[in-house]
Amino acid sequence: MSDEFDFWKEFKSNKKGMIGLIIVLFFAVIAIFAPIISPYNPNTTNPALFLSPPSRLHYFGTDTLGQDLFSRDIYGAQISLIVGISAGAVAIVIGLLAGLISGYLGGAVDEVIMRIVDFFIVIPALVFMIIIAALLGPSLINVIMVIGLLSWAPTARIIRSMVLSIREWPFVESAKANNAGKIYIMFRHIFPNVTSVLYGNAMLAISAAIFTQAALVFLGVGNVTSISWGGIIRDAYTSGALTAGDFSFILPPGIFIFVLIFGFIMMGFATEEIMNPRLRTIKG
């Protein structure tokens, strides 16, 4: 498809986009090859190494159980990426469907969906997530679903507003005059014209999900036993690493979360930058 080819060509010459992509790929490689890269089994405890400072053997030192922090920081990339991308995908898919249906069908359906959207935008999501996650139990799937189900609302709103304008275009009327059904028009005619916004939005949704997951684990919600950056920060906090000045415990996971989110946001910005002039030419 010529469109995708154009997109990649422009993305390559977009600095923000390439920085973001390199960051994300870097963490993806770390996550996939964690068993090879990490020098120790991240779950091996060693009481003799209680909170040992950084050394040549343990680059970031060890935690209260004597686990190697460098290895744990590497494994932490897995959960962040899995939860971030899956929850982002859940949010985008639900947001897209809600936006398409709400914008195209209009009327009472629109009214109901938009009131639900308002509800999800207004409520303090983190508090709501803590309650639901606590009720559902701490499995990985539950965390993904809770984050996804609570962050689709902004996407739904943006998609709806685009659908409202696209559905008035004559090519939609032409399809209607040829016996096209509602589902056909929504998915064949309108959907391909909102994907441009969807890509950028997906990147932002993923970065938000990564942050939310870390925040939930830090607050003790979700699977606390699996290795994640939020969990390491929590361990550091509970063991008083901050007051003790044990920065190699608390800083690396924080920096990793920040950099990974930064990478996705840069990619999102780049996608929007590339797509926007195109949008203008379509509307031309």
Add this chain to the structure above:
Amino acid sequence: MVEALSVKGLKKYYKPRGRFVSKGSFVKAVDGVDLSIPEASIHSVVGETGSGKSTIGRVVAGLIEPTSGEVFVQGTDVFNSSKKEMRDLRKKVQIIFQDPYSSLNPRFTVMRIIEEPLKLNKIPFKSDQITEILRKVGLTPPEDFLNRYPHELSGGQRQRVAIARSFVIDPTFVVADEPVSMLDASMRVSFLDLIAGIQRERKISMMLISHDISIAYYLSSRINVLYLGKIVEAGDGEEIVNGPLHPYTKALIQSVPKLGKIEKKSVDIKGNIMTSSSEITGCKFRERCIFAIDICRKKEPELVEAKPNRLVACHLY
């Protein structure tokens, strides 16, 4: 014989949106229009922006529902038929839209655009049919165009694609809504000839909508002049252009630019089209009419037969 199109007492009112609108006031986009088009001929509806001509086209194509009135296309009641009858009717009715930039989905290839009416109406077809219609509308060689996207085509080429889409399923009735107004002046006549050629060859009935009376005159046998949702004059194209009766028709004809000589305009109109809300009494054109007399303010003129086969709504006749 069944007429291709029969419209009786068609009205389409819009409720103005907003808080500070008095109750019961409407924008009368179309206010009691009768039309009839015999089989295999082209009739036109002419009027300026806001006269309601496109609304009539969209009602006739079944895209929007009228406030009241009857619309029969080839004997089928467009708004009181079963779903099955409507599906069958839509196979026979097509629209050509004004703007070739927004009437083609930017994400579809030319092939997909032209196949769409066939696929949606479940009409079996061969790929030759697509290339043949492309050749017919002047996109040659067709193979070069099949896999292109609309943004890779010029405005004229896009409109050719739009015309190909409208004629690929062999419609028997076509609504052409300003088919050439977005095109360069140099291309208009060839497009009109293209449309007229296909129309004559396949005996298609057509409703042409235009703001330009010269295009209506070129293509259609009968002209209906629309002003603020009402027909103010209707008759044979030749007769209307050579001897317009209604002051508005006269002004429309004066507005056509002529080459060679610049003559002094004998009829002119003032100001812009008024909003067609319900408050206006009397003739809706009186504010802009240089012939306006006393009665025009009090009574709305009826559409009467001024001459044989010639209708006009003006107190002067």
